[in-house]
Amino acid sequence: MNDTPYLSVQNLTISFTNSKNNTICNVSFSIKCGETLALVGENGSGKTLIAASLTRLRSNVFISGEIILDRQSILNLSAHELIAIRRHKVSYIFQEPGNSLNPSLTIGYQLLEIVEGVDKKTRILEMLRKVGFTNPKKIFHAYLHELSGGMQQRVMIAMALINGPKLLVADEPTTALDAVLQKQILDLIKNLQSELNFAILLITHDFSILQQIADRVCVLHGGEIVERGMPDDIIFRPRHRHTRLLSEAILAFPVSSLD
Numbered sequence: 001m002n003d004t005p006y007l008s009v010q011n012l013t014i015s016f017t018n019s020k021n022n023t024i025c026n027v028s029f030s031i032k033c034g035e036t037l038a039l040v041g042e043n044g045s046g047k048t049l050i051a052a053s054l055t056r057l058r059s060n061v062f063i064s065g066e067i068i069l070d071r072q073s074i075l076n077l078s079a080h081e082l083i084a085i086r087r088h089k090v091s092y093i094f095q096e097p098g099n100s101l102n103p104s105l106t107i108g109y110q111l112l113e114i115v116e117g118v119d120k121k122t123r124i125l126e127m128l129r130k131v132g133f134t135n136p137k138k139i140f141h142a143y144l145h146e147l148s149g150g151m152q153q154r155v156m157i158a159m160a161l162i163n164g165p166k167l168l169v170a171d172e173p174t175t176a177l178d179a180v181l182q183k184q185i186l187d188l189i190k191n192l193q194s195e196l197n198f199a200i201l202l203i204t205h206d207f208s209i210l211q212q213i214a215d216r217v218c219v220l221h222g223g224e225i226v227e228r229g230m231p232d233d234i235i236f237r238p239r240h241r242h243t244r245l246l247s248e249a250i251l252a253f254p255v256s257s258l259d
Helices: 047-053 079-088 107-114 120-130 136-140 149-161 179-196 207-213 231-236 241-251
Strands: 007-016 024-031 036-040 061-069 090-093 167-171 199-204 216-221 224-229
Touching: 007 047, 024 036, 024 047, 024 061, 024 199, 024 224, 036 047, 036 207, 047 061, 047 167, 047 199, 079 090, 090 149, 107 120, 107 136, 107 149, 120 136, 120 149, 149 179, 167 179, 179 207, 199 207, 207 231, 207 241, 216 231, 216 241, 224 231, 224 241, 231 241
Parallel strands: 036 199, 036 216, 090 167, 167 199
Antiparallel strands: 007 024, 007 061, 216 224
8 A cells, every 4th residue: 555645635624605614624634545534423514525525516615724636736726627636536426326327318328428438338347347247238228227226336336436536435325225235335345445446535424334444434523523543443442422422322332431
């Protein structure tokens, strides 16, 4: 693993244009290629806002601090340059595939619209194989309603990785799935990361998946990072009272504290 962070966020502060208060305050973290950082917190803690701000997807916010992606300052880029970043360097996977996939178009048609380079169909079929489809041609010609929830999420992973990004932002990618499918999808993402060597920023509220996928964890509360650590330490030896509450919610028994 290269020691140089692919993504470095320093003192990130975000406020909405119609508010005088900061929603995100002085958040800092970094991720290397091949590494997974989980940004965990309850709903409304600011996780998704941070994820969207990494490529300036939100237009109604003020952003200060520093976001360095592949040695480029995101905050200094033009709109045209940001489009290139989103196409080549950063991809997103969201919780609900139905919000990102068009139900009136085939999966193959939608993949053809975003894939770049030559031999597009060949590359698409190969990527569909990589995400676990044994009959990629059938998936290529399928529509959204013909696929199960787990299959739809695999398609979203294929779409996210088809152009070779080095940062994957996974925003609650398994929340809508049952426990068995959740494990399969997380294992798939980790296996693809091992093969393709991309960084992952995992956005989640679910402590139960941290050991399976995360290398490091940042706990977000009230727009600030209140604790950092390895998954086992965050789950079983939390230092901050908010982290302890989140951990106890999934463990169903009191955990140790270093307060």
